[in-house]
Amino acid sequence: MALTARHLGELFDWPLALAALGLVVAGWVGLLSATGATAASRMQGLASVQLLWVAFAFCAALAALWLPVRFWYGIAYIVYGVTLALLVLTLFYGARWMGAERWLVLGPIRIQASELGKVGLILALSRYLANHKVTMTRLSHFLGALAITLVPVALIRQQPDLGTAAVYLAIFLPMVYWAGLKNLHLFVLVVPIVNAICAFAGWIPWMAFCLAFVGLLFLIRPPVLWTVLLVVVNLTIGIITPAIWDRLEPFQQRRIQTFFSPEKDPLGAGYQIIQSQVAIGSGGMTGKGFQQGSQTQLAYLPETHTDFIFAVLGEEWGFVGTLAVVGLLLLLVWRTIRMGLVTNNRFASFVCIGIGSMIAFQSVVNIGMTLGLMPVTGLPLPLVSYGGSATITVGFALGLVLSFGLRGYE
């Protein structure tokens, strides 16, 4: 395919590309603060390493842009298989890091297989759902899609990385919805998840959930069989959730407890959430200025270069800066989902929905965490957080979206 002026002028999604570029710049500025001259010596030099990762991500995006859609359609299941193999390898040879095994060490390179696995899942699910014979009104087809999702989730649950596993489910749900899942069925799927979260939170949130649930049942009035099933399943979840609690890893329990009451553990895990809120709140309207954030520079903030980079930006660039980042992320997600709507290629459409959901979910969970709205999960902020595997994965994914824009009308 020859790149013509028409391609660059009309079909190339400039807003999407510029939003991505803006986020990369914002992340790099944050990284310079987090690893600046006054910060810890072990982090110095990370900013230049991140430039290398961005360069790799750019190459991955170019590769995605260069190759035709049918190529990705053709190797979708192969990519999925390779990422599954990497996850299995991580299970056996993973390096311990921050209380969880997430890294696969291959010579000098450390790969976070769960990041690459997201692309594998999106490609495989898209190819499966793009088949015209597959319809979400048939339970077997729905279970097929669920199986494709649950295999990597199960491998990640073993590692254990609850946050990343949640991203896989967050990719799955919008994609099956896009494939034609009925509202009622979506309701059946989503309600138990909300139920479980409320049951973790305690009795009062769970009672509130029950009230809302009964109200919605009256509103939707599902068939009798469905109603009975819904009630039974949700009651069971409400009862067994405390039992599941006991089987969680201690650090997972701590994170969830901390999320619900950070002040109870101000020196442990709650410390991170409190200091992050203080950092963002003290930034005010315009922030304290580049490398002037005391929370960041005096090392009150943990993991400033990865999980809590948004807090660094919030402290040093204020409300203006955080709104800009949130706006760029929303723009990115919107352009991606819009691409899923406008493209003529059914496979490409699903890929876009998957990528858009992934970016949206990770953004909301990561930013929500720094604001105290979500538990601490260790999910990176796409394109902004430091990290090789994640940056390259998102870069490649956005390359695919841009490629669909160029080729979607063929």
Next chain:
Amino acid sequence: MLNGEYGTQQRRRSAVLMGAIALAFFVIALKLYMLQIAHHDEYRTRAEQNAMRTVPVEAVRGRILDRNGRIIVGNRPAYTVGVIPAEVAEDVERLDSVFAPVLGIPRLVICSKVRGQHRRLHRPLEVMRDTPFSAIAYLEEHRHELRGVVYFVESRRRYPYGRLGAHLLGYVRELRESQLVTSRDQGYALGDFMGQSGIEATYEERLRGQKGEEYQEVTVSGRVVESLRREPVRGTDVRLTIDLHLQQVAEAAMDTVKRGALVAMDPRSGEILAMVSRPTFDPDVFSFVVPPEVWRQLNDDEERPLFNRATMGTYPPGSTAKMITAIAALENDVIDTNTTFRPCTGTLWYGNRRYSCWAGKGHGALNVIHAIEASCNIFFFQLGDRVGLDRWSETARKFGLGEPTGVDILPEDNGIVASTEAYDRRLGRWRWGRGEALNVAIGQGITLVTPVQMVCYVSALGTGSLVTPHLAAGFIDADGTEQLVQPSDPKAIEVEPELLATIRHAMILVTEGARGTAHRSRVPGYHVAGKTGTAENPHGEGHSWYVGYVPAEDPVIAVAVICENAGHGSDVAAPIAGALFRARLLDGEEPRNAEGPQIAQGGGIGSAEP
């Protein structure tokens, strides 16, 4: 673009999806508004508080003075060198190569310390304590090249007289982790010094003072821009009853002794004038981190140099207990002062056992006074048999034996007073013979006493009252006002004064009589009352004892000396006490005494004559 029914459906679905995502982003924006705009002030304050740090300021420990205000334990400055990790981050290796040789520490120690620190990067990281002053001078000269290196002055114990009084003064030592568990509530932190024995431990609360605090406001780079200080409160000085001159004399006299102890006390008030234990140790080795080999050496030494024999060493009293036997016999009318028993020929058969006198040829027939003078065992064997164990122990308890004296350095051993009950407990009922009463009468058997108990005992013989021995005379605040220690009132013992006068007469004869055993404790111009003893023990030669006081008619100093395995009391212990008596009465300097009567000069002993 999708068309037809499918297209409409997908447009609706994308709207639902985008709507949900937009809602989540809206919630985030709302929360951002709450944090950064609505509650900005609150969080700004908290961030500013984070930029404040509190640094504890150590209080200077109180000094320990002798009774005349001379410093026995003082303080000296000690320099601790540290590095601020954030400021040395880049060139820690260069710093290490330059500075490690100056400090005389191995290379890469600084490197590994700095690299191992990931939090509190702006707080100084301790590199070396008690840095030699030459290194501090180097640091001052090369300030500009050694960015991030800081030093601060701490206060450490100074012992101007070295090992003098090591046991009574005690030592301070850095808190160990195990001690911190129990002492954190009292405001101690790791690295703080705490009194571990002797006066340092007893008066720890007064000596340690109160820590101050410095509140520092720091910039993003950790530089201090403003600081506020709450000054520490200096520890209270403790003035002791110890007389430095007497202590020095005692230390010098005891230097000839391998193991032993000495306590000198004012018998009127219980003020301890000198206290020595041998072998001794150097308290200065604890002032900084104690090398493990030094600690092990001090603890494993069989001679136990850290053990205060003056309060914790227990010994059979030997012949120094004969006054108890005599008083028990006289007050129970077993004998009178003229009674004589079978003459001493050097041996006595009791049952099928042979008991012997220390003088092989024998002393002949003696009354009780001359029996004390000559320390005749044969007389006291026969007396012991008539007095019996229980009357003996009743008298011994009147003099405070078998219970703690209440001296203000801990711990203190109770000792044991021999009695029927004590023997039953120790050896079992019916497992011991009546012959034990003979042993007890000459201070052997199971009776055990500490030197501090013995000085109280001999004081009571001299004054007729039992006092509480003590070392603290007063506490002097930073502003110089002194709070005096009120000693507890002397408690009169239940023994007839005439009887005590008889015993005193016998004890003077010990020093002055023809057959006396303590001639070497004499003081020209004064009558010395005393008694020697040789405590037999399973570890070799007898322990050499001496107890006594002077002047006999109005005592101002009482002394108890024990020299382990040193032979006869008259040869070793008595001369040491004599040196102390002479120093107290003949050397110009007199111990300061707030209320006590002036020392009577000279004078005969007429009143003590029977």
